[in-house]
Every structure is written in structure tokens, then in C-alpha cells.
Amino acid sequence: MTTETMQTAAVVGSGYMGGGIAQVLALAGLRVGLADQDYETAQRNYERLVSQAVILEQDGMFAAGSAEKIRHNLWVPESLEQAVADVDYVTEAVPEVLEIKLTMLARIAASCRADTVIGTNTSAIPIETLSQVVTNPERFLGVHWMNPAPFIPGVEIIPATRTSEQTVIAAEKLMLRLGKIATRVSDSPGFVANRLQFALYREAVDMLESGVATAEQIDAVVSSTFGFRLALFGPIAIADMAGLDVYAGAYTTLEKAYGEKFRAPALMTEAVEAGHLGVKSGSGLRGINPADVPALVAYRERAYAALAELRRKLGPAPGL
């Protein structure tokens, strides 16, 4: 099965995430069956996805003709079994409850072709755990989208131990065809995105609970300072640009105050001890080539200026 031949798909769990994923698949020309707890729920979600697409098209966020494409390419089969029966790709987006996921994945695997690629959109459950109920597990993997699916560029691709390389490549090619940035990551709970996202959230709520800052203050600081940078660079590159010696100094203070959880990471400490401080010394954890630094810094300033301008144009988020 090559991605070029993928023409049909099913989305099981047509809620918030499944609905957005279905829209993206439909916009790329795939015929997509929507399945949910029952026919009526799937039908309601179909209507919602079409009317949402009409508004997004009117507002210029979907190209002209998108709503019609979505109306035409989505359909509501009588049952889950009918939805997955003869499709090239199935994505599961039912609630993040292990028992529900296991039940639904077993049903999907039993009802689709042996060569149908099956992706789960789980946020944090190891793919290995879910793969236990999937027959022909070589065609099963994690394909983790972020919300809202039509607009967030990245998708995590997570193979389990028995996932075939052919399946991973097929999923990566499909994401590329959908215009997404697919990054292959290993199968650990929360993968990359949610392990980081949830670590940040836990610390933010700790600060809120202990009265360090209000919710408004936390959100304002994050979105206008280091969170602003994260729209363009990852934390490893940002640390290399800041200087790992600077990070080491800050960790000394943080560990004294908050203990073990803020101990400086060993890999970073070793880099500092070896004099590898990031772009200022010519090497850090991203291994940026010193010859690329002037162009990187110029790009960074241009990108931050453009992002700051976009924020000014958009103005504050309503209600926040």
C-alpha cells in the first residue's frame, strides 16, 4: 500500500479531534467515513463539520470550494464496521480512556482489511499497549495530531515495536500529502509533545495554587516571553542560543529553591564542563555549525519581528 493509492479513510470518534482530522483528509481529496457511538452522533458531527467549514471558508481560513469538498467527501456510514470495511486508512479518535480505546481498536482491526493502516490519536497512552488488541499489528501506529487539526502544522508519528517500516513511511507520506510536518518519535508515555506540555502545565498550576502568580499573569508572561519564542524554535535550540552556562547558573538557584525536579540535566552540565556553551562557543546540544550562526541569528531576529507584528495585528484574544 503506497500513500499515493490512499483514497479512502474512516475516522472513528468524530468529535473535536476526529472531526478536524476528517476535514483535513477530506480537503486532500480522500473519501472519509465518519463513525461514532451511534449513527445519529456521527450524522450530527457531519453537519457540524460542514457548517464549520462554511464559516472558515467565508472568513478566508479555508480556500474557496473547501466547504463543498468537505460536504462531498465526508459521509456517514450506518455503522463503524461499514465505515472501516474497505478503506486505506483509519484514524481512531475516541476518548482518552484505555478501555474505550482497546475496545474500539479491536473492533476496527477485526472489521477492516489486513493492509489498512490504522493510526491512533491517543494523547499519552503507549502505542505498544494499544497494539496488543490490533490484529496484524504491523499496520498500526500512533499518528498524534494537535488541536485544531486543520491549522496546527505538526503531527507526531509513533511506531510500536511491531509496526512495519512500510506502515511508518505510508503514514509519513500521507501527512506530507496533507501538508503536515510529520516527526517520528519513540513510543514513551506522552510522546514528546504532551510530556513537555503537561510538565509546563503542572508547574503553572502549582504556581497558581501557591499564589506565586494569578492565572492571567502566568498566561501573559508565557505567551509574551518564552512561549512566544517556542512558536519558532524548540527548547534545545533556544538554550543553545541563550548559552548553556546561563542555564547552568539558573538551575543552581532553582534546585536550591525547588529541589530535585530542578536539578540541572546531566547532559547539559557535561556540555558546560567541556566548554560547549551553545552558539557563543561554537557547540551545544543542537550541534549548530558555527558557520551557520550569523544566518541563524539574522533569521531569528526577522522571525521574531514578524511574529511580534502578527501579534499586534491580531490584538488580544477575546475573553482572555
Ligand SMILES: NC(=O)c1ccc[n+]([C@@H]2O[C@H](COP(=O)([O-])OP(=O)(O)OC[C@H]3O[C@@H](n4cnc5c(N)ncnc54)[C@H](O)[C@@H]3O)[C@@H](O)[C@H]2O)c1
Ligand atoms: N482535545 C485535544 O486537544 C486533543 C489533542 C490531541 C489528541 N487528543 C486525543 O484525541 C482523542 C479524542 O479527543 P477529543 O478531544 O476529540 O474528544 P471528544 O470528546 O471531542 O471526541 C470523542 C468522540 O468519540 C466519540 N465516542 C465516545 N465513545 C465512543 C465509542 N465507544 N465509539 C465511537 N466513538 C466514541 C464521542 O461521541 C466523541 O464524538 C483522545 O484520545 C484525546 O486524548 C485530543
